[in-house]
Amino acid sequence: MMKFEPYQTAEIPGPLKAIPVERPQTVAGIIRNAKRPIVIMGSKTFDVVPEKTLRDIIQISKQVGAEIVVTGGINKKFEEIGIKEFKSMPAMELADRLRDPEWKGFDGKGNYDLAIFVGFRYYYGWLILSGLKHFSPEGFKTLSIEPYYQPHATFSLYNMKIDAWSNYISLIKESLKEKR
Amino acid sequence: MPRKSLTFKIGELKTDIATLKNLEISLGRVEEEWEEPLGPTPMPSITSLRRWDYKLLQRYKPFYLPFCDLCCLCTFGKCDLTKGKKGACGIKMDAQQSRIVLLACCIGAATHTGHAREIVEFLVERFGRDLPLDLGDQVDLEAPNIRLVTGIKPRTVGDLEDVLDYVEEQIAHLLASTHTGQEGDPIDFESKVFHAGMLDHVAMEVADIAQIAAFNFPKGDPNARLAQLGLGIVDINKPVILVIGHNVIPSIYIVDYLNETGLKDEVEVCGLCCTAHDITRYNDRAKIIGPISWELRFIRTGVPDVIVVDEQCIRTDVLDEAAKIHAPLIAASEKACRGLPDRTYDPVEEIVEDLVSGRQKGALILDMDKVGEVATKVAIRLAPERKKFKALPSTEEVIEEAKRCLQCGFCQKACPNSLPIPEAMAMAKEGDLSKLAELYDYCIACGRCESACPSKLNIITMMVKSSEKKVKNEIFKVRVGRGPILDTEIRDVGRSIVLGEIPGIIAFVGCANYADGGTELVEMAEEFLKRKYIVVASGCAAMTIGMYKNDEGKTLYELYPGNFDAGCLVNVGSCVSNPHISGAAIKIANIFAKRPLRANYMEIADYVLNRVGAVGIAWGAMSQKAASIASGFWRLGVPVIVGPHGAKYRRMLLGRKEKRENWYVYDARTGKKVYVGPVPEHLFYAAETKEEAMIMAAKLCMRANDTTKGRAIKLTHYIDLYKRFYGKMPDDIHLFVRRLADIPITMKDEILAELEKKGWKETEIPDPTLIEELVRVKEE
Numbered sequence: 026m027m028k029f030e031p032y033q034t035a036e037i038p039g040p041l042k043a044i045p046v047e048r049p050q051t052v053a054g055i056i057r058n059a060k061r062p063i064v065i066m067g068s069k070t071f072d073v074v075p076e077k078t079l080r081d082i083i084q085i086s087k088q089v090g091a092e093i094v095v096t097g098g099i100n101k102k103f104e105e106i107g108i109k110e111f112k113s114m115p116a117m118e119l120a121d122r123l124r125d126p127e128w129k130g131f132d133g134k135g136n137y138d139l140a141i142f143v144g145f146r147y148y149y150g151w152l153i154l155s156g157l158k159h160f161s162p163e164g165f166k167t168l169s170i171e172p173y174y175q176p177h178a179t180f181s182l183y184n185m186k187i188d189a190w191s192n193y194i195s196l197i198k199e200s201l202k203e204k205r
Numbered sequence: 206m207p208r209k210s211l212t213f214k215i216g217e218l219k220t221d222i223a224t225l226k227n228l229e230i231s232l233g234r235v236e237e238e239w240e241e242p243l244g245p246t247p248m249p250s251i252t253s254l255r256r257w258d259y260k261l262l263q264r265y266k267p268f269y270l271p272f273c274d275l276c277c278l279c280t281f282g283k284c285d286l287t288k289g290k291k292g293a294c295g296i297k298m299d300a301q302q303s304r305i306v307l308l309a310c311c312i313g314a315a316t317h318t319g320h321a322r323e324i325v326e327f328l329v330e331r332f333g334r335d336l337p338l339d340l341g342d343q344v345d346l347e348a349p350n351i352r353l354v355t356g357i358k359p360r361t362v363g364d365l366e367d368v369l370d371y372v373e374e375q376i377a378h379l380l381a382s383t384h385t386g387q388e389g390d391p392i393d394f395e396s397k398v399f400h401a402g403m404l405d406h407v408a409m410e411v412a413d414i415a416q417i418a419a420f421n422f423p424k425g426d427p428n429a430r431l432a433q434l435g436l437g438i439v440d441i442n443k444p445v446i447l448v449i450g451h452n453v454i455p456s457i458y459i460v461d462y463l464n465e466t467g468l469k470d471e472v473e474v475c476g477l478c479c480t481a482h483d484i485t486r487y488n489d490r491a492k493i494i495g496p497i498s499w500e501l502r503f504i505r506t507g508v509p510d511v512i513v514v515d516e517q518c519i520r521t522d523v524l525d526e527a528a529k530i531h532a533p534l535i536a537a538s539e540k541a542c543r544g545l546p547d548r549t550y551d552p553v554e555e556i557v558e559d560l561v562s563g564r565q566k567g568a569l570i571l572d573m574d575k576v577g578e579v580a581t582k583v584a585i586r587l588a589p590e591r592k593k594f595k596a597l598p599s600t601e602e603v604i605e606e607a608k609r610c611l612q613c614g615f616c617q618k619a620c621p622n623s624l625p626i627p628e629a630m631a632m633a634k635e636g637d638l639s640k641l642a643e644l645y646d647y648c649i650a651c652g653r654c655e656s657a658c659p660s661k662l663n664i665i666t667m668m669v670k671s672s673e674k675k676v677k678n679e680i681f682k683v684r685v686g687r688g689p690i691l692d693t694e695i696r697d698v699g700r701s702i703v704l705g706e707i708p709g710i711i712a713f714v715g716c717a718n719y720a721d722g723g724t725e726l727v728e729m730a731e732e733f734l735k736r737k738y739i740v741v742a743s744g745c746a747a748m749t750i751g752m753y754k755n756d757e758g759k760t761l762y763e764l765y766p767g768n769f770d771a772g773c774l775v776n777v778g779s780c781v782s783n784p785h786i787s788g789a790a791i792k793i794a795n796i797f798a799k800r801p802l803r804a805n806y807m808e809i810a811d812y813v814l815n816r817v818g819a820v821g822i823a824w825g826a827m828s829q830k831a832a833s834i835a836s837g838f839w840r841l842g843v844p845v846i847v848g849p850h851g852a853k854y855r856r857m858l859l860g861r862k863e864k865r866e867n868w869y870v871y872d873a874r875t876g877k878k879v880y881v882g883p884v885p886e887h888l889f890y891a892a893e894t895k896e897e898a899m900i901m902a903a904k905l906c907m908r909a910n911d912t913t914k915g916r917a918i919k920l921t922h923y924i925d926l927y928k929r930f931y932g933k934m935p936d937d938i939h940l941f942v943r944r945l946a947d948i949p950i951t952m953k954d955e956i957l958a959e960l961e962k963k964g965w966k967e968t969e970i971p972d973p974t975l976i977e978e979l980v981r982v983k984e985e
Binding site: 032033034035038039040041067068096097098100101104113115116117118120121122124125145146147148149152153155156158159160 | 268269270271272274275285286287288298299615618619621623657720849850852853857859861890891892893894896897900901930931932933
């Protein structure tokens, strides 16, 4: 499988496609440069993300002060593994708000400038990212850290095996730690 | 205007120059007598209800999810519409998306309209225009959608021709507005989408009431009998005729031929998709195999001796699939000729010989009597010869086939649900078929994996073989589609629904494109049944609900009564039976609340939006028809939730609960504008999971008119589901509690604590309406 082609064969994107990010350090830079990042974890999180990687993602969000929002009802599972600090909102409702420059965010401080997506069904995430690509305010960016290429994000990782992906996420965390 | 043709008949007229016999002269149409005065919008044009649509769309704004960055509908293009760019015609992405939605809904509405036209024409030809539309003595309001939209009260099948004339004209206008350079505003496109949906419900109603009346289908019978359902129900020792599609007429003529020739016990007739629903409404021996997802599976078993297709949801490669199992295909609709030779006017025996000998793989036959006779004769002749094809490959053959898997992963990339087929193949080649059997439960049997496979593996067949035990045990029961909701039932439950004491009506509709298998639908239906909602079903969803059994071997249809009442499960029937669901909401406004019905769309929709807690769940919606069915519900004020694949319909219609200014209504008693909270919060929503869908459905049942008792009941279900699935209280309760009396007693302390945190204050409960003219007394 090519690294930077859509994971599902027929989901052909373009002309505006996600900027592929090969290096974890680059991803760390994108996250670090965001003023108000938010991490959005979809209903498939516990199906695709190993627990160690999940904890790395949570650590990343803490490193940059990003709020975590879970969608699709995975709240209980989060709490079961001892994670308490997160918000929840249905994915479509959240995406609808992310495109609204007037939205005040979960903390009342205004909308976000970087939405980091992980744990979504491929096509569902694909469509939400498409909606945000076309209708989000100027300056708003999306980053897909799924283990596959998501062409409608502003930035996306590439298709990789889960082990390699876990390692990649871990390196993002390390890179953010080094530059703190 | 409602009209009637004026016809003179003269038995014999002698003049100086000639003698005329049986002369019939039609002198156009005359006004019809109907006690109810005509409302403001008879046969509305594509803009007549625009004002209402704008009110809805002001609250429920489209959130577009483009499938494609481009427009490629004209030779100016392809045009790049990304990030605010305009196409060569000036169109922008939001308008382009709504334009595509409108195209989809026009396809859907046209499909049902074509279906309805075909049925009506056929019935007029066979039985005459005067065939009465008798839906039984407990259904006086026989055509709520038709009466509401057109102002026509149809009494005979012939009256339905006028209705279809109107619908066809409107669809032409809608389609025209999608042409390059016509409509360009997204909200106006959305208004037209609503119009297409409304027309669709009218057309479907035409089709269903015509066939109910003509073929004596159940007429709202809550105790309609149970039919057999599943892959395991077919007696393979008999010749098997498989019917597929949506237009039941060819199937009826097969059954009639079997009855007339005394062969009814000798031949199996089984169906797929809505034709199957409808043939069981006609005949007690017919059987349902399942929804469209079962098409490839069943054909691959080799069991059908002849396949008869009519129209709509049929695999377009059905001829190839039929040929693989050496079963001839008979196409019986002008709309789906499949490239077959037209044998309509050929002698039956010649056609039979050509099909039995294999000289021809199939035939197009547009004479329904002939379809019945040919299908039967071919099945009987071929069945003994075809015994050798009525078998799946052996386990050893499946294992050998799995060894040809290259582990390239193309199948998984092609699969709509990204099923781990390579993993299952790796296990299968080691002799373990368990993973393939597991995937059977989640596979929608679309066959995209097979098309992608470089080794040409028959993946669907391998899955079916690996699940052979399950397949043989697919023996279920489904209540036959009962058609309309009785007027008496509406009188009995109308008050409880409008006051909110029955927590809601949940309608499971649509196709079988499930993201995580059909059991999710059953779980949802059962949840709402246990909670005493009225659960209604139609089409493929109604089949899926019947495809699972409890520990005692009973399906939900055997466990719950078929009444339109709290805690009951109603199967209205096929796709074209959906207007009995929208019709029930309309009937509540008319029969229970005495609101004028005739050509009075806006008032009735306003009533439904503000008072009737109904929600559609189209968990596996796939088709353009599903899109237009949903849009008909939206205009009527009924929200629809779709499953994850439903996000591919390209846009949601979402409310913003925190925007207080969006949730005001008029109090019809005073004219004052009153805040009522986000009820219902959304009009169209694609949920990620079944849990999210159930919580959302319970929430969307809340309406501005709920009494305090009703709201307390609805809140109980919403909060209870939320807590069960999410483990905490929802954070938006303060938006739904209007008075302290709204608070469920069992949750009082918890809710009061939440309300205090949010600085909640009591609000009024108005007599809600969005329409200024419905205000009875205006404030000074």
